[in-house]
Amino acid sequence: MKAVVYEKYGAPDVLELREIEKPVPQDNEILVKVYATTVTAGDWRMRKADPFLVRIVNGIFKPSRTKILGFELAGVVEEAGKDVKTFKRGDSVFAFCGFKFGAYAEYKCLPIDQRLALKPSNMTFEEAAAVPIxxxxxxxxxxxxxxxxxxxxxxxxxxxxxxxxxxxxxxxxxxxxxxxxxxxxxxxxxxxxxxxxxxxxxxxxxxxxxxxxxxxxxxxxxxxxxxxxxxxxxxxxxxVTGQPKANPDDMQVLKEMIEAGKLKAVIDRKYTLGQIREAHTYVESFRKKGNVVVSVSERSSALTA
CATH class of the missing domain: 3.40.50.720 (NAD(P)-binding Rossmann-like Domain)
Known part of the structure; x- marks a missing residue:
């Protein structure tokens, strides 16, 4: 599969589009075919190791724990582990990937206790990917x-x-x-x-x-x-410098707000996975309004798969 990988800290040009092995879900995971993701401040700060604390978490001299960025995604379940009962193949979902990141790729495995939910029916994959963070x-x-x-x-x-x-x-x-x-x-x-x-x-x-x-x-x-x-x-x-209390139902609450027409995502710019360096450069400029979306699949602008 294609994925954006970084092997050293630095400017956006450390991000490289490569072919890597497709992941296999564990018993309590789903494998998601990623249609869209975003570029957030968390992504470029991890890439740049700014603040220095990033190096304590992800490797002092180079990235070691996380090499594929991408904090949030929307896509379709391609495979479900044998212990998964809440999602099935073909379900459209949106999710926060947590601090393991990993959404800058064609596929991503997510544990079912992750913050994820069925995608709002009235949002495209691009719009839904911009919601979680x-x-x-x-x-x-x-x-x-x-x-x-x-x-x-x-x-x-x-x-x-x-x-x-x-x-x-x-x-x-x-x-x-x-x-x-x-x-x-x-x-x-x-x-x-x-x-x-x-x-x-x-x-x-x-x-x-x-x-x-x-x-x-x-x-x-x-x-x-x-x-x-x-x-x-x-x-x-x-x-936002603090730490709010999370609730396992929060993603479902957001889904219901969206489907009731009370919440929408503001999308400033859209890029492809091959334009990830340009997307990072723009977000790091502090000029974005709302969200910057990265399309991973040609179907990212669709309501359904």
Whole structure:
């Protein structure tokens, strides 16, 4: 099978498209034919070993534990291990691959206790592949903060993957959303349901007179101390630099939101697996809106296989 492999840390040109052996699922795994994946900050940071902690996890001098990146995917089950009862051959699925990565390949084995679910019926494989990381992160952080109807929520970094999902999820739970982004992304975040938009290039959002029940830093570039004047008594400050509590049903919750028409993926650009270097270069530039998708199969833009 074809896969993108990296044998050393560095710039996008360390990524190489190669032929490698197709994996075989264990008894508790499914083998997924990957139709689409994405490029996230987690991917390029692993590739570049930035921060240095990556080297502690994946090899000091060169990648040793993980050599195929790709944090999330959508595809079709090609084979199920003998202990698998919840998925069968032909099922369309979407999944978070965990810190073993591996979605930059034509096939990927996933354990059934991984965060995966049947693909939303109203999403293409490309759209579904863009959901797990950003939407799971947004859902888990907002739920951990106790988001509920009537809350006033501020989302900083509202035009990124996590931010675009956070706007929609906060609105789903009945919150009023103030989104913070740059001028170029004002219309985008408004279209996702933001009640108020603050253009940080024109206004310092930390000096707003408004107070919020939840302040969510969706890009990890501010701090609780910088936002202290925005917080109501007993308010929650949450940041993607933290660790939210996961729930095994979260993927199913997202699927139901999507199929109810309450959640969609924002896709900025699409690339092929052969264009993976260009995709990494773009995402690392910090200019992307929402998500950058990589098509692995010609059928990635289809609703069904």
């Amino acid at each position: 950003g939407a799971l992160t947004a859902l888990q952080f907002l739920k951990s903060a106790g988001v509920k109807k009537g809350n006033q929520v501020l989302i900083y970094g509202a035009s990124g993957s996590v931010g675009t999902f956070a706007i929609q999820i906060a609105r789903y739970y009945g919150a009023t959303v103030t989104a913070v982004c740059s001028t170029a992304n004002v219309d985008l975040v408004k279209s996702l349901g933001a009640d108020q938009v603050i253009d940080y290039t024109k206004e310092d959002f930390t000096k707003l007179d408004s107070k919020f029940d939840i302040v969510f830093d969706a890009v990890g570039k501010t701090s609780k101390s910088a936002c202290k004047n925005l917080l109501k008594p007993d308010a929650k400050y949450i940041s």
